[in-house]
Amino acid sequence: MKKKLLSAVLSAVMVAGLVAGCGSAAAPAADAAAPAPAAEEAAPAAEEAPAAEVVESAEAAEEAVAADAGASGDVITVGFAQVGHESDWRTASTKSCQDVFSSANGYDLSFVDCDNDSAAQLEAVRGFIEQGVDYIIIDPIVSTGWDTVLTECEDAGIPVIVIDRTIDDSDKYAAWVGSNFLTEGKAAGEWLKAYAEKQGIKEINALVISGTTGASAQIGRSDGFKEIADREGWTILDEQTGDFTEEGGQQVMESYCKSYEGKFNVVVCQNDNEAFGAMTAMDNAGVKYGPGNDVILISFDACTAGLEDVKAGKITADFECNPLAAPFVEEVIKTLQSGGTPEKEVYMVEHWYALPDQIVDFSVDGEAQTMTEVTDEVIAAQY
């Protein structure tokens, strides 16, 4: 295990990062739905530092660290076992990590695209242990089956940082940075309740296209939406997986259009790429969706293309999942490098998007939510 103490310069950066990070990286779950521009709130901690002086000195110190690492060869090695490349969200997540853990920033990143294959993901982690990397980042495809390999990481003395999806059967990791998927699912349900009331819609017959079965993003969004559906007495006609892909969304929707023709008025896609596929299938079947049409289309992620479809009046409401976790992961690594203990859970800040006529007041678990209007500016700032 190559645990190396970096220079005094790095310590200076870490201290600056930690001070600047207070109240941002460690945002509590409730902040996930706070009403402010996502890009600003999810920006790296240093950017939120109140004093320009701190930012400047942190930036200068970071440059010095990069130079120092380059000069001494004392780079930090990081292995990242990524889920795959199934969605726009995933592409943004990968880019975020590659940008932050670049050689210019003093890192040597080993990246493995696990192509949505859980066995390949375990193999990738074991490969990182063999390489003797300093840190391992895992975005777990599914939430269970992790304790053995995390014990192996622990035995090798390699800290693990989990991002995005959760690991639910082991706590042998240093920190997790990700989204509150249950809140996302509940927000979609509570929004639908308020919007249906506004529209005078009395009956909800919903079709759900879920994400990869067993992924915490799927479990949270399914459970959250179902909780509201059960409470309100709505009918969920069917729920089948589209594996978070456009192709999967199209296939499931094609079959729904045949099996439930004329019987549904809500389609919930658990990510934007599934929604793109579902829209193709509905177009082909002559089903009209979006505001003012027969079918309310709900989506998650709020990537650029998803918000463009909200603006175009196709997706009725889009619930953000923020993929830009890497700067917060770097804060965790800096804390560990300095011998500190990072926050165990860091929640990304997320927003709920619609056009003005679809913006309604609602709350999640008693907490009032604010929706963000989709404008060209908002779309341009998204990932």
Ligand code: AHR
């Ligand atoms: O885990 C996050 C989910 O996985 C995103 O919603 C989806 O787009 C991705 O593939």
